[in-house]
Amino acid sequence: EVQLVESGGGLVKPGGSLRISCAASGFTFMSYSMNWVRQSPGKGLEWVASISASSSYIYYADSVKGRFTISRDNAKNSLYLEMTSLRAEDTAEYYCARDHYLLGSGNWFDYWGQGTQVTVSS
């Protein structure tokens, strides 16, 4: 069974840093691109960052570029998001999601974790 379990969320002051993690199991982690998606309270979904299977390709939303770093450790089946210079508007539930790619069909996010809450407040 595919499982994605986020951890590391919490309360952090504006300007602070936090690293959240996503532990993957039930599939060959090193074969899949992965993503972070966030959702501010009462708001819609916002894609944050993506990383390819071998970490060769990394993409960020403009809203986090230069402040957030996505990474992965395939030996540990883990995905990370290092967040610095945090702002109140970064307050959100952060989800990791597996990127499923099928030749001829493109991509979609087929499995999601349960999320970890990040709150930026003084």
Added chain:
Amino acid sequence: IQLTQSPSFLSASVGDRVTITCRASQGISSYLAWYQQKPGKAPKVLIYTASTLQSGVPSRFSGRGSGTEFTLTISSLQPEDFATYYCQQLSSYPRSFGQGTKLEIK
């Protein structure tokens, strides 16, 4: 690429047929997915590549479209379908989402 869903809110009854529209600001071929999200839960994929039903999703859900206009149709609403629905384009980065459509019980 901006995705605009309509309507943003939809009130319907069990058994109704409903359609949600997602318009892209530029052509995205068929690289569009639909997700359902219930309160306090992670999103769940329903449809990918515009019209392919994800395994395990009931056949009352269907998707159509290509280019810039897409639809998600629920043929006969069931109580468990009342949720928020999002479209997402996977044609290019950033992987943008629509603003969501909240489907409520009338």
